[in-house]
Amino acid sequence: MDAGDGLMETTVSTIRSPRARSLQGKRAGIASRVVADAIDWGIVLAIYVAILLGVAAFRYFVTNENFNVPDPDPLVTLVAQWVIAILYLTAGWAGTGRTVGKTVMGLRVVSGNGAPLGVARAFLRAVICASLGAIALATVIVSRKRSGVHDYVVRTTVVYDWSHS
């Protein structure tokens, strides 16, 4: 967290809840991560719908057809959302270590030693998460280190971090 130290100062000192302040940098639990992932899943859905609308708009303006939102095959939908999720999560974790959902919940994905993730590890983690979905998170409930399957595989951890960036 070389870049985040300066901002950490202001953020931590301005957190009003004593519990939140004391838990900064600790491993995050199931509830926070489920909410964050739910938000992320909503965003993935939004992106997918936006793509469908974009396709419809493109057809409407380029061809002479009516404005019809495409209704693709469920398998296509599933694959499309899977791809979108992988790209979205990879982009989030490889950069700042947080997606939109994790930003909202004040979480950050870091490597085992606290360093930011590389693109490769972020991509692998994204593939596992997108494939297993909620099942991957289930292990967090019982894990002593609050780690999911994907955390074990790519050796990452999710921490409370309310600092910006």
Added chain:
Amino acid sequence: MTPQPPNADDGRTGPGRAVVPWTRPEPPAIGVTGLLRRATDLGLGAASIAATAAVDAIERFVPGESAPGDDVATPGVVRLVPGALLGAGLVAQRRMLDVSAQVEKGVAQVASALARTPVVGAPVRVTEQYLGRWSDVGEVEQARNRALVTEFVRRLAPELATAVINQLDMATLTEQLPIDTIVASVDIDALLDRVDVEGIIDRVDVEKIIDRVDVDKIVDRVDVEKIIDRVDVEKIIDRVDVDRIVARVDVQQIMGRVDIAPMAGEIMEVVDIGAIVRQSTGSITGDAVDGGRVTAMRFDGFVDRVVDRILFRRRGRSLDVPGYDPGAFLEEADEEVTD
């Protein structure tokens, strides 16, 4: 010249005019008797005045003639002389005139009788005509003399008045005049009514007056500080309708004159908008999002405790991340909490 009797329409009985009893003047006596009477009247009048003046002079310059405190009602012997002489003169005049009238009457009868006689009548009539001609000449001459005298008097009067005025000591005269009484009897209002104020104002040259006024000198004598002290500024401000003034201000025109660009640049230099945005967003998340985050944290701990109890775990979970330690910042935060 026939005198007219008083008439109701001739204005003499009008209001404000006294009706003076009109007496027919005695026609001038013609003939020797009339002439005699005039001459004697004149002579007697002159003699009377002369006698009175003489008596006055005697009384004035010969004191002791009459004791002081003597009454006018009991004049002295000398004073009685003119009156007595005049009375005697008048009686004599009347008797003489009576005789003259009788003689004249007789002569006239004789003359008319003679004139009627055939022999003597002619010369008498000639004589009469001769006398008549001379009488006319005399009358004409008299009229000319009268005119001359009138002209003489007319010219003499102003000269005489001037001479008299020159002789008068005006100062002494003024002292003797009862000025207050005169002034008291003057109706000032009536006087002012007759004054043409507009005319006076028209004749006043205001510009010339203003030119002669030394404004600087007047201003020097004005104590401005004192005047300002007496002005109640609060009261004036209370009476000022600010809304009305503002309504009359053309804000658009003012804004048009203001060069916004450099001002905006200066403001942007001073104000760190980024910091403001960060603070505002930070405060929003601090209030709204932080609540949700803390709730989620509680649920995290709650789920862990439930699961650990089910699994009969005695040790709690290890939440520390080696290598990821906010460190000093968190300690400071903890100190604040204990405080």
